[in-house]
Amino acid sequence: MSNETVFVLTWMPWLPWLLGIGSALLLMLLIGHMLVALVLIVPTWRICARAGFSGAWSLLHLVPVIGAFIVMAILAFGDWPNGEAHPERS
Amino acid sequence: MGAELVALMGLAGLGSAFAVVGLVLAAWMAWRIVDKAGLPGWTGLGAILLTLTAVGTIVPLVLLWVFAFMRWPRDEAPVAATAGPALPPPLQALSDRRGWRLAGKLTTGATVSLGFNESAATWTLTGAAAALPTDLSVPDPSVGQPHARLMIAGTRLGLADLGSPGGTFIDGARLLPEHGPRDITAVQTIQVGAVALVLSRS
Numbered sequence: 001m002s003n004e005t006v007f008v009l010t011w012m013p014w015l016p017w018l019l020g021i022g023s024a025l026l027l028m029l030l031i032g033h034m035l036v037a038l039v040l041i042v043p044t045w046r047i048c049a050r051a052g053f054s055g056a057w058s059l060l061h062l063v064p065v066i067g068a069f070i071v072m073a074i075l076a077f078g079d080w081p082n083g084e085a086h087p088e089r090s
Numbered sequence: 091m092g093a094e095l096v097a098l099m100g101l102a103g104l105g106s107a108f109a110v111v112g113l114v115l116a117a118w119m120a121w122r123i124v125d126k127a128g129l130p131g132w133t134g135l136g137a138i139l140l141t142l143t144a145v146g147t148i149v150p151l152v153l154l155w156v157f158a159f160m161r162w163p164r165d166e167a168p169v170a171a172t173a174g175p176a177l178p179p180p181l182q183a184l185s186d187r188r189g190w191r192l193a194g195k196l197t198t199g200a201t202v203s204l205g206f207n208e209s210a211a212t213w214t215l216t217g218a219a220a221a222l223p224t225d226l227s228v229p230d231p232s233v234g235q236p237h238a239r240l241m242i243a244g245t246r247l248g249l250a251d252l253g254s255p256g257g258t259f260i261d262g263a264r265l266l267p268e269h270g271p272r273d274i275t276a277v278q279t280i281q282v283g284a285v286a287l288v289l290s291r292s
Binding site: 069085 | 123125157162257
């Protein structure tokens with residue numbers, strides 16, 4: 001029996017466990033991300049609505065990493081339909 | 091081994107560079123956002139930079155919620171301009187029995203004249219055809235369905251925006267849903283969407 005075969009046979013029984021742990025970790029990561037996104041979506045929805053944009057833009061927080069930046073960019077660089085305090089600075 | 095170490099260090103360096111660029115971008119955008127709401131820009135920038143300190147991300151998160159639900163100075167400005175002391179007080183000699191009239195020109199060129207009185211406490215300005223006796227139809231595409239609400243209390247007349255995208259203006263000042271009902275008894279013109287309506291007693 002070659003060394004490679006011995007290695008595979010040694011690890012084979014652990015494979016389902018490793019797959020299970022990996023899946024559980026991914027699921028926890030996903031749930032954690034959704035919870036954090038929800039905490040961000042609620043206030044951002046209100047800010048977007050008060051600015052005059054659709055609150056649905058805040059759902060971009062569900063997009064990892066880049067989503068929050070896109071929402072901020074829309075609010076920071078877009079003209080607010082409901083008016084701005086200093087429109088001349090835009 | 092050396093090559094892997096160098097690659098790992100490069101990756102970490104790249105990650106840090108992205109983090110710095112992201113932080114600067116976020117701080118800049120936060121400055122602009124709070125500035126548009128009428129608050130000092132440095133408060134937004136400071137909230138983002140707080141993530142670099144020991145307080146982590148909790149305090150900026152709390153500040154985000156506070157910002158979302160607080161009263162913005164932007165919302166105060168048009169109200170002050172509308173309800174300032176420059177407006178004359180309502181005429182005391184007006185009869186309670188007199189009704190009100192809103193008249194103006196639609197974007198199509200057609201004219202509209204709407205009469206209403208104390209027979210109902212609230213009236214609804216809408217771009218749709220009048221479905222209720224208290225509906226005041228302004229058949230223009232820029233007018234929401236419904237668009238705004240008029241309230242009559244004795245000799246006083248109030249106006250509340252219902253959040254229609256076309257916007258509501260009182261003598262040129264924007265009225266937002268957050269402002270609630272505003273006294274327009276002494277106002278000359280209101281604008282719903284693109285339609286300017288002259289207010290008078292009938």
